[in-house]
Amino acid sequence: MLDAESSSLLSPHAHTHARGDRKPLNPLTLLQRQVLRPAEALCAFNVRQYGGGLYGVCRGAMPSPVPVSRLLPKDLFPSVETGACSSPLFTHGSSLHPPVPRPGRCSRPWASVILWEHLRPMGPVGAGGFGSVYQADYMEQSVALKRVHNSTKNQLASRHSFWAELNAAHLRHHNIVRVLAASTCVPSLPWYRGCLGAVLMELCVSDLQQLIYGPDALQESRCVRYAQHVTNGLRFLHAHRVLHLDIKPANLLLSRDDVVKIADFGCSLQLDKGEDTVSASPQLSHVGGTFTHRAPELLRGGPVSSKADVFSFAITLWQLLTREQPYAGDRQYVIYAVVAHELRPNCDTHAVFQGVRAPVYRGLLSRCWSAQPQDRPSCEELLELLPVVPDT
Numbered sequence: 001m002l003d004a005e006s007s008s009l010l011s012p013h014a015h016t017h018a019r020g021d022r023k024p025l026n027p028l029t030l031l032q033r034q035v036l037r038p039a040e041a042l043c044a045f046n047v048r049q050y051g052g053g054l055y056g057v058c059r060g061a062m063p064s065p066v067p068v069s070r071l072l073p074k075d076l077f078p079s080v081e082t083g084a085c086s087s088p089l090f091t092h093g094s095s096l097h098p099p100v101p102r103p104g105r106c107s108r109p110w111a112s113v114i115l116w117e118h119l120r121p122m123g124p125v126g127a128g129g130f131g132s133v134y135q136a137d138y139m140e141q142s143v144a145l146k147r148v149h150n151s152t153k154n155q156l157a158s159r160h161s162f163w164a165e166l167n168a169a170h171l172r173h174h175n176i177v178r179v180l181a182a183s184t185c186v187p188s189l190p191w192y193r194g195c196l197g198a199v200l201m202e203l204c205v206s207d208l209q210q211l212i213y214g215p216d217a218l219q220e221s222r223c224v225r226y227a228q229h230v231t232n233g234l235r236f237l238h239a240h241r242v243l244h245l246d247i248k249p250a251n252l253l254l255s256r257d258d259v260v261k262i263a264d265f266g267c268s269l270q271l272d273k274g275e276d277t278v279s280a281s282p283q284l285s286h287v288g289g290t291f292t293h294r295a296p297e298l299l300r301g302g303p304v305s306s307k308a309d310v311f312s313f314a315i316t317l318w319q320l321l322t323r324e325q326p327y328a329g330d331r332q333y334v335i336y337a338v339v340a341h342e343l344r345p346n347c348d349t350h351a352v353f354q355g356v357r358a359p360v361y362r363g364l365l366s367r368c369w370s371a372q373p374q375d376r377p378s379c380e381e382l383l384e385l386l387p388v389v390p391d392t
Helices: 004-010 027-033 038-050 155-164 208-212 220-239 307-322 331-340 358-368 379-385
Strands: 090-092 095-097 119-127 131-138 141-149 179-183 195-202 252-254 260-262
Touching: 119 141, 141 155, 155 195, 208 252, 208 307, 220 260, 220 307, 220 379, 307 358, 307 379, 358 379
Parallel strands: none
Antiparallel strands: 090 095, 119 131, 131 141, 141 195, 179 195, 252 260
């Protein structure tokens, strides 16, 4: 719930403060005072500026469970000197854009306001541990809408999932899904019940999971091209100190132009400047990523680096090449075997490991899923190691 200062901003008589004739607090000042509750101050500002009626009602604005500096760069949370930055998207031509910032306002490539009356959810696209994705119509454009669920079993993890989604929101790269808007201010409607927040993203047409295990042919050259797309996206993320930590086929989306885009940053972490590793909190370390693709150091709950994404990339590349599941058996058995006995997917029986490029693939995978992170290649090295496969 909003505190008294926040609630006063929601009142139609906000110019008269609830505790007397004091001058009401500037929403930005409120934002600065609520260090661990940036969403509530942002919500109050959004409602006063753009809200009203049903769509201006904020349900349970969500606090950030971790220090803001660990999730988002400073330019996404304004300082007292820069003023508040909060604005809806606008349409220009056939696409949506955040407005050009006014002088004295901070700049970011996504909006912190969702105009709910212009959003029309449609069919479901996918679901994960902490959220569901729907196709939606927003301001006459097709977008992807992600609802982050309020998990009753692990509320801290579900809150982290929402804020982590914004780790790469400020980045723009053709191999990363673009975030358009995000808000923890959701309407008081039955459809949003149990929703901690919402993220609007560019809409893609499919993902590698559907492609790998679908009926259509998948040529080797296409697999390698997709692997290059993923590597390029990861190289860009790592250059900006963002660790994805959940690379797998279902999180690698395909655009209409057949370009792979990295999505779902709910497990991601931000490296501090000058640091090569980061540790997740004990409450969150066990929920990061999918166990079949998680690096051994992540499964153990230890510090992780960009090399954890390289490990997950290797499992994904193996799936692309073989179109098989990496492991069979009980979850706990697989986790134990990966950590204690260096269990890895089979590189002997499939036809791709019998062909002319078999030594290249075996050597590449062996390095990428090495038990020791320092023995794995960087993404720059990966681009050099991937073979050149001509189209057939």
